[in-house]
Amino acid sequence: MTLDMLPIGRSARIVAVDWSALVQEEARRLRALGLEEGARIAVSHRGILGGRDPIAITVGRMTVAVRRAHAAAMEVEEL
């Protein structure tokens, strides 16, 4: 399952990230915010309109907003 499919409130761990699908600069920012392999995350909120984009993700004590396209590049495993 990819992160964009994870239901709100469910915890998961990122098991793989397709870094090549992301712009390098954005890949770096995601890593900077701890969104990389091994991170325990949960989806806390989603946007209102079409595609429910963007997605607010809780990672550690932080909440990070990303686009669905970023989340789709991340394979997660529910905990």
Added chain:
Amino acid sequence: MSRQRKIALVGNPNAGKSALFNALTGARQKIANYPGVTVERKSGRFVLPTGEPVEMTDLPGAYGLDFTSPDEEVTAKVIAGMFPGEAAPDVLVVVLDASNLEQHLVFAQELLALGKPTVVALNMVDLAERDGLVLDAAVLAEELGVPVIPTVAVRRRGLAELGEAIASAGERHAGPALTDLGATERRVAAHAMASAAVLSESKSHRLHASLDKVLLNPWAGPLVLLAVLFVVFQAVFAWAAPFQDGIETGVGALHDAVQGALPESLLRDLLTEGVISGVGSVIVFLPQIIILFAFILAMEASGYMARAAFLMDRMMASVGLSGRSFIPLLSSFACAIPGIMATRSITDPKDRLTTILIAPLMTCSARLPVYAVIIAAFIPNTNVWAGIGLQGLVLLALYIAGVVGAMGVALLLRRTVAKGGASGFIMEMPKYQMPRLKDMAIGLWQRAWIFLRRAGTVIFTVTVVLWIMLSFPKAGPGENQVDASIAGKVANGLAVIVAPIGFDRDMALALIPAMAAREVAVSSLATTYAVAAGDDEEEQAAELGDQIKARWTLPMALAFLAWFVFAPQCMSTIAVVRRETNGWKWASFMLLYLFGLAYLAAGATYWIAVAAGL
């Protein structure tokens, strides 16, 4: 000791490394570039408590030794002693952000696996504590096997202890428990260590989650945002009015004082008609700008702005922008100048350029006086429905026309001149906190000062140039000064160009001084129609309204309104765009496309209105 020992500060970006470096080395710093790369090398002298002087370097922030950027490459190579001409550091000081311990411990473990003498600085513990997170440095030290010193770089807390720890940092051996780990295991270990080090965690975290539940709720969130924006706009236009009246009175008094104090001369005219009236007409917007920025700063400091950006992101994405553009565009409703300066926070260069280019389409407060006069003169004050008047609706339509225009232009730009990969939106949502009054006051002062400095330089210059254009050459007897002036001649030429969109010569003439600031169009029309300028603003506006009504047709008035929705009638904005984009290229592009758009919009409005028999 044969040579000075080297100490290196290393850690993730945003760990507060530079602040710690500044606190440790003070003014004794050397900043240069690493040879061959554009990466800054910062080093300084630090004296250990033992009296031993050491060389301290602040290595570029990195996420790991497995480098992907020039910054990270420098860090990895310097630590490994593989950077040409750079000796390997003798002691590593690993800097961790206490609030983001779990993340920062991943890189820390990788560094510890190197087996070098190491000290850990648990930095920004005060921020973590304010956030309700109390950490036990001793537990962390035991887990990591190296000294862990809590520090607050900006308050110089823990610096002496850090110095002692560096002085006594000895040789150590990294066991297989550190060296055999892969990235995922390190992440798991980081989580375990960070959890073990937590002494207490207060409810502030939960408060933050429950606030988000409402403010980011798909239904309640947008309603709250709408309500907030309504209050902001209400405040900007209602609360600022008495202050603006006060400034106008003050400018008027100064004008009269100078008029009375100096003998009639060119210098007096320059001072009163050029400098005081011109600069004064812009200073009048200071109250609105301050009120708007008070709200924006409060929204930023409280953490709500990131939520607003989150809610607006989808809408912005539909025209190729991101939620980050929301803040600058919101500012532009008061004045495009602070809005354009606020685009610096947009990381993507194409996003930023697009936002700069559409910012002037947000209806700034300088358009209001123009709208007010024309609407009052031509739109009947009838009640459409339940207290909503036709005049108000027309005003709202003008605002919407600007926003819709901006969206369309953004869409077009992102597909043409500002083409690039879909811009992303990655943003940390900061924790909610009460804005600190002192920080707000400093921020407001900085904004007000920037604006005033602009009024004193660019706006001043433009005003003087326009005054000269309007005052020379001097009119002969029986000739109107405006007709004789350079500006009048230009207006004659301009009238030919704007005739197809329904403008007459007087309207063309009003457009010239309005290049300094849009609202000058009103006073310019007033001058041209030789209205006796009374002291009472409203009376003056009403009189001007009657004059306009007698001379213009309704299609002409509507075309004039449409023109002001789009036209870049503001030299200061153009000047700011030139500075922010480093050249005339985009400033001229903006000037051309906005005039083109204004011409088309005014023309279309005029001919449709004529065809409709208005």
